[in-house]
Amino acid sequence: MKNAQKTSVKKSENSNSKKFKITRQTLIFDAIEKYPELINFFFDLGMGCAGCPAARHETIENGARKHGFDENEIDEMIEEICEILK
Numbered sequence: 695m696k697n698a699q700k701t702s703v704k705k706s707e708n709s710n711s712k713k714f715k716i717t718r719q720t721l722i723f724d725a726i727e728k729y730p731e732l733i734n735f736f737f738d739l740g741m742g743c744a745g746c747p748a749a750r751h752e753t754i755e756n757g758a759r760k761h762g763f764d765e766n767e768i769d770e771m772i773e774e775i776c777e778i779l780k
Contacts, residue, residue: 716775718755718768722746725754729779739771 714728722743726732736743741761743749748757754775758768 713779716754716772716779718772719753722749722752722754722757725775731778732775735775735778 714724716725716729722736726736726744726749733744739761741757743757746752746757752760754772755768758771763771
């Protein structure tokens with residue numbers, strides 16, 4: 695995946711409460727609000743989602759496309775997010 699660095703992401707205590715499924719259509723804001731550990735994940739990919747006003751209204755898919763990710767990279771991103779949140 696594009697400039698992705700494997701980082702150890704510490705799960706927040708909130709992560710183990712009711713699981714919230716992350717998909718391409720998940721709003722970036724909803725994802726980072728529910729799982730704050732994803733802030734660093736997005737930053738490591740060059741996506742400053744946490745500080746972007748568009749994050750409240752933009753899906754992970756749309757945000758990734760705007761940052762130059764292709765379809766396969768977006769699929770890989772979603773898979774990696776799901777792995778992190780297991």
